[in-house]
Amino acid sequence: MDYFIELFFSGLTRGSIYALIALGYTMVYGIIGLINFAHGEIYMIGAFTAFIVATVLSIYGFPLLAIVVIAGVAAAVWSSAYGVTIERLAYRPLRQAPRLAPLISAIGMSIFLQNYVLLAQTSDFIRFPELIPEFAFMEPVAHIVGSSDMVILVTTAIVMIGLTCLIKYTKIGKAMRATAQDKTMAVLVGINVDRVISATFVIGSALAAIGGMLIASHIGQINFYIGFIAGIKAFTAAVLGGIGSIPGAVLGSMILGLTESFATGYVSSDYEDVFAFSLLVLILIFKPSGLLGKAEIQKV
Amino acid sequence: MFPVKELKRSALISLWFAFLTFPILVVKVDPLERIVQWRWSNMFYIAIGSFVLSILAKVYMIRKERRDARKKETAATEPFAQRIIREPRFLYPLAIACLIFGVSFPFLFSVYQTNIMTTALMYVVLGLGLNIVVGVAGLLDLGYVAFYAVGAYSYALLNLHFDLGFWLVLPLGGLLAAFLGILLGFPVLRLRGDYLAIVTLGFGEIIRLILENWSEFSQGPSGIANIPRPGLFGIDISFGGGITYIYYLVLLLVIFTIFVVNRLQNSRLGRAWLALREDEIACQAMGIDKTKTKLIAFSLGAFWAGLVGVIFAAKTTFVNPASFTFLESAIILSIVVLGGMGSIVGVIIGALILILLPEYLRALSEYRMLAFGAVLVIMMVFKPNGIVSTVRRSYRFKGHAEIEGDSHE
Amino acid sequence: MNDAPVILSVEGLSKNFGGIQAIDSVDLDIRKGEIVALIGPNGAGKTTFFNCLTGIYTPSSGDVYLSNPESGKKTRLNGKKPNKITEIGMARTFQNIRLFPTMSALENVMIGRHCRTNALILGAIFRGPATRREEEGIVDSSYQLLKKVGLHKQVNEQARNLSYGAQRRLEIGRALATEPFLLLLDEPAAGMNPKETEALVALIRQICEEGHSILLIEHDMKLVMSLSDRIVVMDYGKKIAQGTPEEVRSNPAVIKAYLGEDVDA
Numbered sequence: 001m002d003y004f005i006e007l008f009f010s011g012l013t014r015g016s017i018y019a020l021i022a023l024g025y026t027m028v029y030g031i032i033g034l035i036n037f038a039h040g041e042i043y044m045i046g047a048f049t050a051f052i053v054a055t056v057l058s059i060y061g062f063p064l065l066a067i068v069v070i071a072g073v074a075a076a077v078w079s080s081a082y083g084v085t086i087e088r089l090a091y092r093p094l095r096q097a098p099r100l101a102p103l104i105s106a107i108g109m110s111i112f113l114q115n116y117v118l119l120a121q122t123s124d125f126i127r128f129p130e131l132i133p134e135f136a137f138m139e140p141v142a143h144i145v146g147s148s149d150m151v152i153l154v155t156t157a158i159v160m161i162g163l164t165c166l167i168k169y170t171k172i173g174k175a176m177r178a179t180a181q182d183k184t185m186a187v188l189v190g191i192n193v194d195r196v197i198s199a200t201f202v203i204g205s206a207l208a209a210i211g212g213m214l215i216a217s218h219i220g221q222i223n224f225y226i227g228f229i230a231g232i233k234a235f236t237a238a239v240l241g242g243i244g245s246i247p248g249a250v251l252g253s254m255i256l257g258l259t260e261s262f263a264t265g266y267v268s269s270d271y272e273d274v275f276a277f278s279l280l281v282l283i284l285i286f287k288p289s290g291l292l293g294k295a296e297i298q299k300v
Numbered sequence: 301m302f303p304v305k306e307l308k309r310s311a312l313i314s315l316w317f318a319f320l321t322f323p324i325l326v327v328k329v330d331p332l333e334r335i336v337q338w339r340w341s342n343m344f345y346i347a348i349g350s351f352v353l354s355i356l357a358k359v360y361m362i363r364k365e366r367r368d369a370r371k372k373e374t375a376a377t378e379p380f381a382q383r384i385i386r387e388p389r390f391l392y393p394l395a396i397a398c399l400i401f402g403v404s405f406p407f408l409f410s411v412y413q414t415n416i417m418t419t420a421l422m423y424v425v426l427g428l429g430l431n432i433v434v435g436v437a438g439l440l441d442l443g444y445v446a447f448y449a450v451g452a453y454s455y456a457l458l459n460l461h462f463d464l465g466f467w468l469v470l471p472l473g474g475l476l477a478a479f480l481g482i483l484l485g486f487p488v489l490r491l492r493g494d495y496l497a498i499v500t501l502g503f504g505e506i507i508r509l510i511l512e513n514w515s516e517f518s519q520g521p522s523g524i525a526n527i528p529r530p531g532l533f534g535i536d537i538s539f540g541g542g543i544t545y546i547y548y549l550v551l552l553l554v555i556f557t558i559f560v561v562n563r564l565q566n567s568r569l570g571r572a573w574l575a576l577r578e579d580e581i582a583c584q585a586m587g588i589d590k591t592k593t594k595l596i597a598f599s600l601g602a603f604w605a606g607l608v609g610v611i612f613a614a615k616t617t618f619v620n621p622a623s624f625t626f627l628e629s630a631i632i633l634s635i636v637v638l639g640g641m642g643s644i645v646g647v648i649i650g651a652l653i654l655i656l657l658p659e660y661l662r663a664l665s666e667y668r669m670l671a672f673g674a675v676l677v678i679m680m681v682f683k684p685n686g687i688v689s690t691v692r693r694s695y696r697f698k699g700h701a702e703i704e705g706d707s708h709e
Numbered sequence: 710m711n712d713a714p715v716i717l718s719v720e721g722l723s724k725n726f727g728g729i730q731a732i733d734s735v736d737l738d739i740r741k742g743e744i745v746a747l748i749g750p751n752g753a754g755k756t757t758f759f760n761c762l763t764g765i766y767t768p769s770s771g772d773v774y775l776s777n778p779e780s781g782k783k784t785r786l787n788g789k790k791p792n793k794i795t796e797i798g799m800a801r802t803f804q805n806i807r808l809f810p811t812m813s814a815l816e817n818v819m820i821g822r823h824c825r826t827n828a829l830i831l832g833a834i835f836r837g838p839a840t841r842r843e844e845e846g847i848v849d850s851s852y853q854l855l856k857k858v859g860l861h862k863q864v865n866e867q868a869r870n871l872s873y874g875a876q877r878r879l880e881i882g883r884a885l886a887t888e889p890f891l892l893l894l895d896e897p898a899a900g901m902n903p904k905e906t907e908a909l910v911a912l913i914r915q916i917c918e919e920g921h922s923i924l925l926i927e928h929d930m931k932l933v934m935s936l937s938d939r940i941v942v943m944d945y946g947k948k949i950a951q952g953t954p955e956e957v958r959s960n961p962a963v964i965k966a967y968l969g970e971d972v973d974a
Contacts, residue, residue, distance in 0.1 A: 035497065048324055055329040056336050074323070081320050090677045097684035100440060103497070104637045107630050108676025115670040120325045120342075127331055228626070232501065239498060270513040277502035284499050285487040560834050567833030567840075568826055568847070575809045575820045582807035585763060587795035587824025587887050596830065 006144040007265040008258065013149045013218070015257025016156035020211030021234035022241075022249040023163065024083075024204025030180040030244035031200050032095070037106035038086055039208060040231020041113035042079050044224065046209025047128070047216040048117055050075040054129050068131050075213050076206040082113075083205030084198050092194070110228070117224040125223045128216040148218045155214060159207060160250060167246065172199050180244065229273065236280040242293020251291055255279075306358055314351035321346050360682075402551050406544045414547050418615065420655040421550045422608050427635035427647040428557045429604025434633065435641035436565060437597035438577030439489070440497040443504025444632055447477040447602040449511065449624035451609020456524040456619045457517075466530035470610050477606025481599035489594045504629055511621040523620025530614050546615050553611070557604065558644055564600075565642075573597055631672075638679055640686025649687055713740040716778050716891055716922055717762075717799070722771035724754075724761050731757045733946040734771060739891065741778045744913065744923045746933045749943035750966065755926045756804055758943070759893055763801050764791040775799055778890055796824045800889035802880040804896045804926070810869035814860050814879055817868050818851035821886025851886060858882040858912060874905040878912070885916065892916065894925040898932050910936055934958070942966070 021043050028036045054071040062070070090109045094102045132148040167173040179186040179196045187193055215230075216222045233256065241252025256276055263275040283290065325346065328337040406414045426448065433441045454473035458464040464472075488499045511518045518524070529542045530549065564570050572593050576583050584590055613619050631654060639650025658668045679686075719737040723730070732754045739745050747755050760766045762773055764786065773786040775797055784797055800821075808817055826847060832840040855861045858878040863871060868879060877897055884892055897913070898906045910932060917923055927933050933940060933954070940957040942950040944966040950957055957963055 045324065052323045052327050052329055055331050056327060059329070059334050059336055078320070078323055081316075085316070085320060090681065093681045094684060097680070098641075100434070100637055100641070101680045101684035103440070104634060105677050105680035107634070108673045108680065110673070111627070111630065111669055112673030112677065115667075115673060117324060119666060119670060120321075121328065129331065232505070235498060236502065239495065271509065274506050274509050274513075277506045280502050281488070281499055284491055284495055288491055288495060563836060564830070564833050567836075568823060568828045568844070569830065569833050571812075571816060571820055572823055574812065578809040578811065579807050581765065581791075582803070582809065583820070584765075584791035585795060585801055585803075585807075586821050586883065587792045587800075588820070589790075589792050600830065 002144055003265070007261045009145045009149050009153075010265075011258035011261030012254065013152050013257070014261060015237075015254035016152050017211045017215045017230075017253075018234045018237045018257055019156060019250045019253035020159065020207045020214075021230060022238040022253045023246065024208050025231075025235050026238040026241075026243055026246060026249040027176070027200050027204050029238070031176065031183075031197055032091070034091060034102050035106065035235065036091075036204075037103065037231070038090070038109040038113060039083075039204065040227035040229075040234070041110050041117075042083050042086075042205045042227070043208035043212040043230055043234075044117065044222070044227030045082055045113065045212075046075040046079040046205075047212035047222045047226065048121060048224075049078045049209070050131075050213035051126065051128050051216065051222060054131060058129060064131070064133065067129075071131065072210060072213055075209040079205040079209030079212075080202040083201040087197060087201045092197075110231075114224050114227070121224070123224065125221045128220050128222050130220070131213070131217040146218075148214075152214045152218060155210065159210065163203070163207070163246070166203070172196070176200060233273075233276050236276055239280060239290055240283050242290025245290070245292045248290055248292035255291075306355070310351050310354040310358070313354040314347045317350040318343050318347045399555075402554075406547055411543050415543050416656065416659045418543065418547045418550050419659075420652055421547075421554050422611060422615075423632065423635060423655045424554050424648050424651040425550070425557050425604060425608050426632045427639065427651045428554075428561050428644065429601045429608070430632050431636050431642065431644070431647050432561060432564065432573075432604075433597055433601035434636050435643070435647070436570065436577070437573040437594060439594060439598060441500045441598070441601065442497045442626070442629055442633065443500035443502070443507075444601070444605055445624045445626070445629040446500075446504040446507040447481060447605035448609040448612070448628070449507055449621075450477045450480055450602075451606035452613040452619045452623070453511065453518060453524075453609075454606070455610040455613040456527050459527060460524060466528070466610070466614050470607060473610035474603045474606040477609065478599040478603035481602030482595060485595045485598040486591075489591055489598060501626065501629070504624075504626060508621050508624050511624070518621070521621060523618060523622075525618045527613050527617045527619065529617060546611065550611060553607065558648075561644055569593070569596065634676055638676070638686055643686070646686050653687075713742050714776065714778055714781070715739065716741050716776050717924070718774045718776075719762070720772045720774075722758070722761060722773060723769050724757055724766060725769050730946050732761065732768075735943070735946075735948045737941060737948070737951075739922055739924055741890075741922055742917065742920070743938045744917050744925070744936055746937035746940045747924060747926045747943065748928070748930075748933055748940060749949075753943040754946040755943055756895060757946075759801060759895055759926065762786065762794075762893065763799065764789050764794045775891070792824065795887050795889070798888070798890045799893065800884035800887045800891075801893040802877070802884050802895055802897060804899070806873075806876045806880060808868040808876055808879060808883070811867055813865050813867055814855060814871065815848070815851055815864045817879055817883050818854050818886045819847050821854075821883040822847045822851060824887055854882045854886055855879075857885070857915075859908070873900045874902070874909075877901065878909070881912070881916075885921070889921060891922045891924065894923060894927075896926055896928065898927060898929045906932060 021039065024039050024042070025036060028034060028039070050071040053074040054067050057067045057070060086109055090105045091102055094105055132151045135147045135150075138145070138147045138150060167176060175186070175191045175196045176199065178189070178191055179193055183193055186196070212226075216226075234253070237253040237256045238249045239252070240256060241248030241250065243249075256279065259279055260272055260276055264272045267275075322343065325342045326339050328339060329335070330337075405417055409417075426444070430441065430444050433439050433444070451473035454476050455466065455469045458469050458472070459466075484500075484503055488496060488503075491499060512521050514520075530546065572583070572588050575586070576588065576590065576593055580590055583593075612623075616623075635650040635654050636647055637650075638654060639646030639648070654672075658672060661668055661671070664671070715738050717737070717739040719735060721734040721736060722732055723734050724732040735758065737745075747758065749755055757766065761768045767788055774783050775786055775794070776783040777798055786794055786797075789797075809820065812820070826843050828840045828843055832843075852861065852864065855864055858881055860871075860875060860879055860882065863875065868876065871879060877900070881892075881894065881897065894913070898909055901909060906929060913923060913925070913936060925933075925937075937954060939951065940954055941948060942957060942960075942963050949966055950960045950963045952960070
C-alpha cells in the first residue's frame with residue numbers, strides 16, 4: 001500500500017510539472033492556434049537561468065530562502081522575455097502565412113535554442129543545487145512523500161488558483177478569453193490583440209520557468225535537451241485534457257503523470273515514454289476533442 | 301537616408317538582446333569548484349550583432365515594401381525560378397544537364413564527396429516521399445522517420461536472422477513501412493491537422509523507444525553492425541567501388557521517384573489530394589473517399605521512407621536508434637517546406653541545401669545546428685512559401701479534346 | 710407526373726444539436742423529374758435538412774431513403790458517409806460556395822468525375838491505355854459540362870477568380886459531374902443579378918429536362934414560383950405546408966410565417 005501511495009504522489013508531482021508546462025501550450029494554442037514547439041525550450045531556459053542565478057548567489061553566500069526567491073523570479077522574468085521575443089521574431093510575422101509555416105518556424109526556434117544553450121553553457125548534464133530542504137515536519141511521511149514533492153504540489157496548486165483568478169476576473173484575462181474565441185471580433189471591440197498574445201506568452205513562459213526550476217531541483221540535474229521530451233509530454237497532456245481548455249490541461253497532466261508513475265512502478269521503467277504516447281494516440285482516436293475540450297460542430 | 305527613429309529602435313533592440321542573453325551567455329558557473337566566470341565580451345558581441353541585424357532587417361523590409369508597391373503597378377510577373385520550371389524549353393536542357401552532372405559525379409569528385417552526395421540524394425528521395433504526404437495531400441506528418449527506421453531495421457534484422465539479401469529486402473522494407481503506414485493511418489487520419497502532427501510525432505518516438513529498449517528484438521541502443529552492402533549478381537565490390545555503386549543506386553532511385561511523383565501528381569489521385577487539401581467537405585460531397593485517399597498518400601510516403609531506410613542500412617552497414625530521432629523528421633519536413641511544398645524541383649533544391657551546406661560547413665561544425673535552426677526561422681519569416689513557391693499545376697485546356705499537362709517539373 | 714417513381718423519401722427526420730431542435734420530424738417525397746423548392750425564413754433549418762440528407766450530419770431520428778429511378782434500388786442513407794451518398798446518386802451545391810479555389814474551372818469539374826472513374830496508384834504510374842482513355846474521358850465530359858453551365862470560355866481560370874454567379878454555376882457543373890439523379894441546390898441564385906438569375910432558371914429547367922430531379926433551397930420567390938412543381942415550407946424546423954406554388958401562395962400558415970412580410974419583395 002505504501003508503494004501505491006508513493007507512486008500516487010510521484011505521479012501527482014510529475015503531473016504538476018506537466019501541468020505548469022501544458023498551460024503554456026494550451027493558452028498559446030487557444031489564442032493563436034499554434035503548437036508552440038519552442039515552449040519546451042522555454043522551460044529548459046527557465047531551469048538553466050534558475051541554476052545559474054542560484055549557483056552564483058550561493059557562491060556569494062546568500063541565505064537559502066533568498067536564493068530560492070531570487071532564482072525563481074529571475075527564471076520567470078527571463079523565460080518570459082524569451083517567450084515574448086520568440087513570438088515577436090518567429091511567430092508574429094507569420095500570422096497570415098500558410099498553416100505549416102509557423103510550425104516549421106517553431107521547430108527551427110526549438111533547435112536554435114537548444115544549441116544556443118549547448119554552446120553558451122555545456123552539453124553535459126549539470127548538477128542542479130538542492131533548493132528545497134528536507135522539512136522536519138515531513139519526517140513521518142518522508143518514505144512516501146518527499147519534501148520537494150510537497151513543495152511542487154503546493155506551488156502548483158497556488159499557481160493554478162492564481163491563474164484561474166487572473167483569467168476569470170482581470171481585464172487582461174477577459175481580453176484573452178475574448179481573443180481566444182474570435183480574434184477578429186476582439187479587434188473590433190478594441191482589444192489590442194498583439195498585447196494579449198504577448199501577455200499569453202509571458203504567463204505561459206513564467207509558468208514553464210517555475211516548472212523548470214522545481215523539477216530541476218527535484219531531480220537534481222539538467223541539460224540542454226530536457227525541454228524536448230518534457231515539452232512533447234506536456235503537449236500530450238494538453239491534448240489529452242482538450243487543447244485550449246485550462247482545467248483540461250491540468251486534468252490531462254495529472255492523468256498523464258499518474259499513468260506514467262504507475263506504469264513505470266508496476267510494469268517497466270524502460271517504456272515510460274511509450275506509455276505516454278500510447279495514451280495520447282488512444283485518446284485522440286477515441287475522443288479527439290480531449291477530455292474537457294468541446295467537440296466542434298462543422299459549419300457547412 | 302536612415303531615419304534617427306530607426307537607429308533609436310535598433311539601439312533599444314540591441315539593449316533588449318543584451319539583457320535577454322545575459323544569464324545564459326555571460327555567466328558561466330562551475331558548481332563544484334564554485335567559480336563564476338563572467339564573459340562580458342559575449343554581451344558586447346550580442347549588442348553589436350543585434351544592432352546591425354535589426355538595421356539590416358529594417359532595410360530589407362523597406363525595400364520589400366517598395367518592391368511590392370511597384371509590383372502592384374506592373375502586373376505580377378512570375379518569379380525567375382518558376383518561369384524556368386514552367387517552360388519545357390528551359391526545363392528539359394536543365395534537367396539533362398543535371399542528369400549528366402549526376403551521372404559523372406563519381407568520376408569528377410573523390411569518394412568522400414560521392415559519399416556525401418549519396419546522403420544528399422537519399423534525402424532528396426525522403427523529401428519527395430514526404431512531399432506526397434505533406435506537400436500534396438496536406439497531411440502534416442512529424443513522425444516520418446519512423447518509416448525510415450522500419451526500412452533500415454527490416455534490412456538489418458532480416459539479414460541478420462534469415463540472411464535475406466539487399467535486393468529482396470529493398471521492396472520488402474518499403475512494403476513493410478507502407479503497411480505500418482496504413483495501420484497507423486487508419487485510426488489517426490480522421491484527426492484534424494495539428495492533432496495528426498502530434499500523433500505522428502508520438503508514433504515516431506514510440507518506434508524509436510521500442511528499438512532502444514527492446515534489446516532482444518533490436519539489440520538496443522548499441523544497434524546492429526556488419527550489415528552487408530548490396531552485391532551485384534553475387535560479386536562483392538571493394539570499399540570505394542561500393543560507395544560509387546550505392547551512389548548510382550540512389551541516383552536511379554531519385555530518377556524513379558521523380559518520375560512516379562510527377563505521374564501521381566498529374567493523375568486522378570493527385571487531383572483528389574490537391575482538392576482534399578483545399579476543402580475536405582466539398583471533396584466528400586464530390587464522392588471522394590476522404591479516408592481512403594489520405595491513407596493512400598500516407599502509405600505511399602511511408603513506402604518511400606522504407607526504401608531509403610533499406611539503402612541507408614546498406615550504405616552505413618550499421619543501424620542504431622540514434623539515427624532515427626525527431627530531429628531527422630524535422631530535417632526532412634524542413635526540406636519539403638523550405639523547397640516549397642508540392643514542388644518537386646523545390647524539394648530537390650531544399651534537400652541539397654539543407655544536407656550539403658552543413659556538410660561543407662564542418663569547419664563551423666559546432667554552430668551547424670544553431671545555424672540550421674536559425675535558417676528555418678529566417679526562411680519562414682522572409683519566404684514562407686519556400687524557395688520555389690508551389691507552381692499550381694493545372695491542365696491547360698487547349699481546344700477540344702486536346703490537352704496537355706503543362707507542368708513537367 | 711404523380712405516377713413517376715419516388716426517388717427520395719424522408720420519413721420523420723429530426724435533428725437536434727444539444728437541446729436545440731433544428732429539424733422536427735419532417736416528411737418529404739420527391740418523384741422522378743420533379744423540381745421541388747424548400748423555402749422558409751432564415752434559420753428554419755433548410756440547410757441543416759440538406760446536411761442531414763447528404764450525410765454531413767447524422768439525423769437524430771427518422772429515415773432517409775434514396776431510390777435509383779433506373780434500377781429501382783432503394784438505399785437507406787442514415788449514417789452513410791457523404792461520399793457514399795454522392796456515389797449512390799445525390800449531389801449538392803453549397804450555400805457558401807465551396808469550390809477548390811486555386812484549381813481551375815475545368816479541374817473543379819474533373820474532381821466531380823472522381824467517383825465515376827477508377828484509376829489508382831498503378832494506373833497513375835504506368836498510365837496504360839485504359840488510364841489514358843479514362844483521363845481523356847474525364848477531360849472531355851468535364852469540358853462538356855462547363856459548356857452546359859456556360860463557363861467553357863473560362864476553362865483555365867482559377868475558380869477563385871471567377872465572378873460570384875460564375876462560381877455558383879461552376880458548383881452546379883461540378884455537382885452534375887458526379888452523375889446524380891437527384892440534385893440539391895442550396896440557394897443557387899444568391900448574389901446573382903436579375904439577368905444571371907434568368908439564365909440560371911433556364912439552366913435548371915434544362916438540367917431537369919435531361920432527367921435530373923431537383924430539390925432547391927431559395928429565397929428568390931420569383932424564381933421559386935416560376936420554377937418549382939411543388940413547394941415545401943419550413944419554419945422552426947417543422948414542415949408547415951406543402952403544395953403547388955398556387956396552394957402555398959394562398960396558405961394562411963405560410964403567409965403568417967413567412968410570406969406575410971415578404972410576399973411582394
